[in-house]
Amino acid sequence: MSVRQPSTSRSTAVIARRLARAAPLATALLITSLVGCNPGVADSEDSKPAATASISASASGTVSAAPGAPAGGNDLSLAQAIAKIPEGTEERTGYERDSFHLWVDADKDGCDTRKEVLLAEAVKAPEQGARCALTGGEWLSYYDEVTVDAATKLDIDHVVPLAEAWDSGASKWNADRRERYANDLDADRSLVAVTARTNRQKADRDPAEWLPPAASAQCTYGADWVGVKLRWKLTADTKERTALEKLAKNCSDTVVKYDVAP
Numbered sequence: 522m523s524v525r526q527p528s529t530s531r532s533t534a535v536i537a538r539r540l541a542r543a544a545p546l547a548t549a550l551l552i553t554s555l556v557g558c559n560p561g562v563a564d565s566e567d568s569k570p571a572a573t574a575s576i577s578a579s580a581s582g583t584v585s586a587a588p589g590a591p592a593g594g595n596d597l598s599l600a601q602a603i604a605k606i607p608e609g610t611e612e613r614t615g616y617e618r619d620s621f622h623l624w625v626d627a628d629k630d631g632c633d634t635r636k637e638v639l640l641a642e643a644v645k646a647p648e649q650g651a652r653c654a655l656t657g658g659e660w661l662s663y664y665d666e667v668t669v670d671a672a673t674k675l676d677i678d679h680v681v682p683l684a685e686a687w688d689s690g691a692s693k694w695n696a697d698r699r700e701r702y703a704n705d706l707d708a709d710r711s712l713v714a715v716t717a718r719t720n721r722q723k724a725d726r727d728p729a730e731w732l733p734p735a736a737s738a739q740c741t742y743g744a745d746w747v748g749v750k751l752r753w754k755l756t757a758d759t760k761e762r763t764a765l766e767k768l769a770k771n772c773s774d775t776v777v778k779y780d781v782a783p
Contacts, residue, residue: 599740600769602747602777609756611688621683621703622696634704634712635677642714647672663741664719664733676720678713679703680742681749684725689755701782708752708780710745729764740772748779 597605624634632640632653639647639655647658655672662669669675679686683703691699705711723731728746732739743765750757757765769775 596776599775606757616687622700662715664715666735676717678720680745682725727761729760740775752779
């Protein structure tokens with residue numbers, strides 16, 4: 522089996538964190554009792570149909586972060602992090618998906634952003650052929666706790682969708698910054714490999730309208746969402762903030778870790 526070695530131009534710490542996330546999630550499939558978060562679903566907007574997410578909680582009401590939730594010494598609680606997101610109103614005018622250049626091979630090693638994420642998040646490493654063609658391998662989609670054995674069955678999800686980013690600040694960016702957002706490999710929470718089904722169910726919905734179907738993933742997803750918003754200095758509208766705050770009440774052990782994008 523040919524296993525790709527990480528490019529020296531990409532942070533080895535990021536790769537280590539991605540792999541650290543994959544292993545605990547795989548272990549989580551063996552746990553028979555998982556606790557979840559309250560999704561706090563709000564009314565949908567016309568362009569974003571509402572979706573509900575199933576939830577579960579322990580008898581005591583205590584909720585744990587999903588395996589792989591961001592952690593660290595001086596990290597913010599989810600509630601504290603939400604409070605740091607600037608207020609804003611969403612504006613979709615002028616949005617085109619092509620405004621964000623996908624997928625690029627920034628380090629010129631033959632593997633574009635999609636392949637880089639797949640290689641970094643594989644629970645079982647795939648074989649790598651010419652032009653970074655991937656065969657075999659195994660992944661765990663944390664949104665729905667589904668194990669996937671083929672890269673073609675996975676989508677690379679922008680945790681904060683491109684349209685949502687546009688609505689909340691990216692419309693004012695230049696093309697270079699939008700490209701860097703769309704291919705953000707410098708933060709391990711910005712892009713995730715998930716089943717195509719859950720990615721397409723999510724579409725461009727924010728947490729007021731969609732949360733991962735796996736209850737154990739919802740606190741982690743909230744932390745990922747907030748971390749991306751803070752990293753890229755994006756705003757949150759009233760319904761989004763309300764849903765996140767409701768989620769945070771049942772995710773007291775979840776912390777948010779992020780670095781501001783240059």
